[in-house]
Amino acid sequence: MRPMLKITDLSAAVGEDSEAKTILNGLSLDVPAGEVHAIMGPNGAGKSTLSYVLTGRSGYEVTGGSATLNGENVLDMDPETRAAKGMFLSFQYPVEIPGVPVMTFVRTAMNAQRKARGEDEISAPDFIKKSRDVAKTLNLDAEMLKRPVNVGFSGGEKKRLEIYQMMMLEPKFLILDETDSGLDIDALKTVADGVNAMRDPSRGMLVITHYQRLLDYIKPDKVHVLAKGRIIKTGEADLALRLEKEGYDGVLGEAA
Amino acid sequence: MTTALRDFIKNPTPAELELVARYGAQPEDSRRERAFLAFAETGLPHRRMEAWKWTDFKAALKALETPAAASAKDPLPHEGALVFRFTPNGFEAPVNMPEGIRMVEQPGMQAFPGAENVPLGALAAALSGGGKRPATLIFEITSGNLPRLHFVFSGSGQASFARIVFLIRSGASLNLSESYLGGAGLTSTVLEFDLEQDTAINRAIFQRGGADEALAVTGIAHLGANAEMTQTTLSFGAKVARMETRVVHQATGAKLNLNAAYLSGRGFHTDITTNVRHGAPSCVTRQLTKGAVLDGGTGVFQGKFFVPRKTGQHTDADMQHQALLLEDGAQVFAKPELEIYADDVECAHGNTCGALDDAQMFYLRQRGIPENQARAMLTEAFIAEALGKADDSVREVLLAEAQNWLSS
Ligand SMILES: Nc1ncnc2c1ncn2[C@@H]1O[C@H](COP(=O)(O)OP(=O)(O)OP(=O)(O)O)[C@@H](O)[C@H]1O
Ligand SMILES: [Mg+2]
Numbered sequence: 001m002r003p004m005l006k007i008t009d010l011s012a013a014v015g016e017d018s019e020a021k022t023i024l025n026g027l028s029l030d031v032p033a034g035e036v037h038a039i040m041g042p043n044g045a046g047k048s049t050l051s052y053v054l055t056g057r058s059g060y061e062v063t064g065g066s067a068t069l070n071g072e073n074v075l076d077m078d079p080e081t082r083a084a085k086g087m088f089l090s091f092q093y094p095v096e097i098p099g100v101p102v103m104t105f106v107r108t109a110m111n112a113q114r115k116a117r118g119e120d121e122i123s124a125p126d127f128i129k130k131s132r133d134v135a136k137t138l139n140l141d142a143e144m145l146k147r148p149v150n151v152g153f154s155g156g157e158k159k160r161l162e163i164y165q166m167m168m169l170e171p172k173f174l175i176l177d178e179t180d181s182g183l184d185i186d187a188l189k190t191v192a193d194g195v196n197a198m199r200d201p202s203r204g205m206l207v208i209t210h211y212q213r214l215l216d217y218i219k220p221d222k223v224h225v226l227a228k229g230r231i232i233k234t235g236e237a238d239l240a241l242r243l244e245k246e247g248y249d250g251v252l253g254e255a256a
Numbered sequence: 257m258t259t260a261l262r263d264f265i266k267n268p269t270p271a272e273l274e275l276v277a278r279y280g281a282q283p284e285d286s287r288r289e290r291a292f293l294a295f296a297e298t299g300l301p302h303r304r305m306e307a308w309k310w311t312d313f314k315a316a317l318k319a320l321e322t323p324a325a326a327s328a329k330d331p332l333p334h335e336g337a338l339v340f341r342f343t344p345n346g347f348e349a350p351v352n353m354p355e356g357i358r359m360v361e362q363p364g365m366q367a368f369p370g371a372e373n374v375p376l377g378a379l380a381a382a383l384s385g386g387g388k389r390p391a392t393l394i395f396e397i398t399s400g401n402l403p404r405l406h407f408v409f410s411g412s413g414q415a416s417f418a419r420i421v422f423l424i425r426s427g428a429s430l431n432l433s434e435s436y437l438g439g440a441g442l443t444s445t446v447l448e449f450d451l452e453q454d455t456a457i458n459r460a461i462f463q464r465g466g467a468d469e470a471l472a473v474t475g476i477a478h479l480g481a482n483a484e485m486t487q488t489t490l491s492f493g494a495k496v497a498r499m500e501t502r503v504v505h506q507a508t509g510a511k512l513n514l515n516a517a518y519l520s521g522r523g524f525h526t527d528i529t530t531n532v533r534h535g536a537p538s539c540v541t542r543q544l545t546k547g548a549v550l551d552g553g554t555g556v557f558q559g560k561f562f563v564p565r566k567t568g569q570h571t572d573a574d575m576q577h578q579a580l581l582l583e584d585g586a587q588v589f590a591k592p593e594l595e596i597y598a599d600d601v602e603c604a605h606g607n608t609c610g611a612l613d614d615a616q617m618f619y620l621r622q623r624g625i626p627e628n629q630a631r632a633m634l635t636e637a638f639i640a641e642a643l644g645k646a647d648d649s650v651r652e653v654l655l656a657e658a659q660n661w662l663s664s
Contacts, residue, residue, distance in 0.1 A: 057618045083624035095619040099637025108633065110625035116624065148637075165623065 002071060003030035004204040005054075005173055010065035011229075012053045023049040025229030027065070034201040038215055038240060039208045041226035042248050048092050050226070051175045055089045056082050069173060083109075084116035086172025090162040090179045092208075097149035102161065103131060105149050106168050110141065113169065114246075118180045134167045134182035137197070139190055163194045174198065174205040180214040192217030212244040227252060264296035270319040271442070272299045274414065278383055287365045288391075292382035294371035297659070301375050310556045311527040313376070317470045317494040319603055320414035320441045324624040327410035327439025328464040331657050332650055337406040338347035344412035344439065346388030356399020356428070361390035366421065368446075370476065373531075374500065377474035380444040384419040394421045397428045400456075404431040411440030418445045422457075424581035426480075429456040433650050436473055438465030438494060443470040451483035453507065459487045460650045462657070465494030467523040472498045479539070481507035488646035489516035490654045492661065493526030493553070500529040505539035514543040517642040519661050520553030520586075526530070534561065534568040534598075541573040546642040548635050560593040561603060568598035575605040580612060580638060582631065632662040 011017045012024040031037045041047055053060050054067060055078035067075050074082050097105065111121045122130075135142060138160055150158050159179050166174060178196065180188055195205070195218050207218060215237065216222075223239040224231045225248070232252065233239070243251050264279075265272050279292045298305060302314035306660040314599050314624055338357075342347040363385065371378035385391025395405075409418060416439070422429055436445065451457060465471040471494045477485055491499050493655070518526040527638060532541050547555040557577045563567075592607045612634050620630035641655045 055622050057622075058614065078627065079618060079621035080624050080626045080630075083622055087622075089622055091619070095613075095615045095618055097619065097634070097637065099640055100633060105620075105623070108629070109620075109625050112626060112629065113624035116626075169623065175412075 004033040005029075005031040005067070005206070007067045008065050010053070010067055011063045012049065013061050013063050014049070014059060022063070023229055024053060027226070027230045029224060029231050031204045031206060033137070035203050035221040036199065036205040036207060037217060037222045037224060038220040039206060039224050039226050040210065040240060040243055045226045046229045047226055048064050048177055050204075051089050051177045051208065054175060055087055060225055074157065081116065083171075084113045085088055088166055088169060088171030090159075090166060090174070090176040092164055092177040092181075094150050094158040096151045098147050098151050102145040102147065104147050106131070106165055109165075110169060130168065134164055137167070138164055139192055140164055156187050157186055159183055160187060160191060163191050167194055167198065170198075172203055174203065175209045176205065178210065179207075180209055180211060188214065189217065212240045215240050225252065265299040268299060269314060269317075269319045274320045275379065275383070277511075278415070282383065282386060285365050287367050288325075291368045291371050291378045294378040295375050295382060297372065298375055301421040305443070307529070307558070310554075311496055311498050311525065313470055313496055313498075314471075314561065316596060317442060321468070321528075322413050323439065323441055323466045323468045325466050326412065327437040330408050330410075330435045330437060331653050332406060332435050332460075332462055333431050333653060334406060336649070337404040337405045338402070339408065341408045341410070342389065342409060342416070342418050344416075347390060347393070354402060356397065356402055357405075358396040359581070360374070360394040360396070362392040362394055364391060366392045366394070370502075374446070374474050376444045376498065377446040377476070377500070380417045380446040380472070380474065381419050383415070384417040389561040391628065392419050392421060394423065396425065397430050398425045400424045400427065402430065402431045404433060404574050404647065406415075407434045408431075408437065409443065409445055410437040411436065411443050413440055413560070415442040416440035417443075419447075420445075421448045422450065424449065424451045424455040424457060427454050428450040431458050431647050431649070433460040433647070434473075435463070436461070436467045438471055440469065444471045444474070446474045446476070449475070449485070450478035451477065451479045451485060453481035453483060455480065456484045457486070458647045460486070460646045460654065461489040461491070461499065463489070463491040463497060463499060464470060465492070465495075465497055467495055468495045471495040472500070475501040477501070477503045478506050479503065479510035479512065482509040483507075484511040486513040486645050488643055489514065489528065490643060490657060491516065491518045491526045491528065493518065493520045493524035494524070496525045496527070498527040498529060500527075502531045504533045505541070506540050507536045510536065511540045512542070513645050514541065515642045515645055516545045517639045517658060518545070518547040518555050519639070519658060520547070520549045520555050521661070522550055522552030524536065525554040526554070527558070527644070528544070529556070529558040529618050531560045532562070532573070534563045534571040534573065536567055538570040539572075541571075541575075542575075543575045544642050545577045546639050547577075547579040548582055548639060549579065549586035549588055551583035553586055555579055555588040557588070557590045557592070558603075559591070560595065563594075563596040563598050563601055563603065565597035568596070569600050571598060571601040571603060573601070573603045577607045578638070579609040580635060581610065582612065582635065629663070634660070635662050
């Protein structure tokens with residue numbers, strides 16, 4: 001069966017032509033629908049770069065290879081088109097949007113996606129009800145959702161708001177970039193519960209993290225190690241444990 | 257007479273000759289003459305004058321011509337307001353005026369002090385009146401419970417001028433809105449505000465003009481003790497448009513909120529110029545100007561605070577200007593100026609000019625919001641702050657007008 005997300009030999013660079021710097025260097029990775037794959041790897045390895053290249057951020061030039069979602073080449077699509085196809089990125093560093101309240105933002109996003117898919121807009125009461133339910137699951141204060149997106153939010157609040165957006169938008173393919181960093185112990189559990197609730201045979205997930213702890217809650221089907229712009233090792237859930245114990249040098253030394 | 261008048265302006269352009277002729281047609285009056293001479297000193301303001309180096313009326317307005325399109329539609333609500341209209345044919349006021357407001361249509365010209373600082377204001381003072389329009393319209397406000405006063409300025413033909421004076425008596429307050437809708441080749445309006453002590457005014461200004469029109473609105477205000485003035489401008493510009501406000505803090509404790517948003521599309525030029533003099537101790541000024549400009553559009557911000565050594569002590573003043581260049585080819589010129597001679601003051605200013613933030617744009621688009629909509633959303637949020645202090649009765653409309661422009 002064709003994997004939901006299929007990345008083949010992907011290379012990408014940042015910067016202007018003359019000083020372009022290759023960050024992803026022949027990266028291949030398959031995530032079948034219904035599975036959760038974790039990506040671990042040293043700082044600067046290219047994990048966030050991969051998430052940006054997959055979601056279409058400008059400033060990253062794909063220099064080779066391909067990436068398909070359900071067989072469709074995503075690399076040529078606008079970011080908003082990819083979003084409407086179900087790609088969602090929980091940002092490592094969520095962005096502040098002054099002057100735009102969370103609810104307005106999410107409702108605009110939801111309706112834009114629905115419109116792109118040829119679906120009807122969500123009604124105001126339905127939206128509010130859904131928002132209330134999601135906020136409750138995530139222990140989010142209703143007042144927070146009236147504030148401008150991420151402005152003045154604590155690090156952990158920003159991460160929880162990413163998950164709020166994810167649960168509201170119900171994307172098909174989720175990329176979580178260090179969603180666990182900055183979360184306190186209880187929030188980590190809450191967020192993990194939220195993510196687990198999204199697990200579904202039709203949904204794929206890529207979870208980028210540095211810590212085993214998140215993977216205690218969100219059990220991955222596979223763990224990949226990304227270093228120097230490519231996947232250099234793939235294993236089962238226990239690989240994360242070994243990495244935590246032995247460090248990248250220990251595990252990768254053996255791979256090299 | 258005409259030859260003598262010709263000599264008023266050196267090397268006059270056809271437009272200036274026409275203005276001289278219009279002056280010649282006005283009844284003779286030494287005050288009018290003084291105002292016109294103040295204009296004639298320079299003629300239509302041009303780029304070789306420091307205060308007009310980015311906004312050149314002389315170059316933009318070679319001849320006075322009737323614009324291609326009629327004046328814009330007034331978006332501000334009329335319900336619940338006392339509406340005054342300067343129409344192409346005259347002036348209309350409500351038949352019944354509530355207590356606390358007295359309107360005088362002065363056929364003769366009132367003295368216009370400070371004319372030399374505001375050439376287009378001086379022109380408006382010198383050429384207003386004639387036909388069914390009063391030379392000077394005077395309002396005396398003695399109540400704090402008046403409905404909003406709404407003024408509509410829609411002109412036609414080659415030129416249109418008006419002058420209004422507001423005397424706000426001690427303890428009174430005024431909610432005022434003005435729509436400048438163009439319609440004439442050259443429109444110049446001057447408003448003077450005299451706020452006695454313990455008065456308040458909330459003034460909202462909406463301006464929209466054609467791409468072949470020149471338009472100037474000059475406001476001059478004097479604030480008495482503890483008087484509070486709040487002004488919010490939303491300006492879409494014209495071929496050239498100058499929205500100029502000069503305020504003098506005249507007595508202790510006066511407070512000024514001076515906000516503006518300008519949105520300039522291709523072929524439009526919008527100039528926000530302000531001059532605030534802290535001529536009394538312990539006065540407060542808060543100024544926020546935001547602009548968004550498209551390819552082929554121009555925005556100008558010139559702000560000046562003047563704080564004299566003795567009278568300006570304990571001044572608390574802040575000037576912020578932030579502009580968004582929405583496309584390549586957008587132009588913004590800014591000159592924030594603090595001239596401070598007093599030592600015990602708090603004065604700050606900030607001036608930024610740049611494109612929309614890439615990270616914010618990507619965040620919105622990643623969530624599925626299309627590029628144009630994302631740009632409009634971010635720009636609207638950016639602009640909205642400058643409209644936040646407008647009165648409840650007009651704020652939403654101003655926001656909606658900005659939004660329409662951004663999403664069109
Ligand atoms: N715009 C850019 N210009 C130059 N270098 C860049 C740019 N963006 C990323 N890089 C570099 O690319 C490399 C990969 O960055 P990336 O953010 O993908 O790492 P990461 O694996 O997510 O690291 P971390 O674990 O610290 O989040 C880093 O060396 C980074 O400095
Ligand atoms: Mg990263």
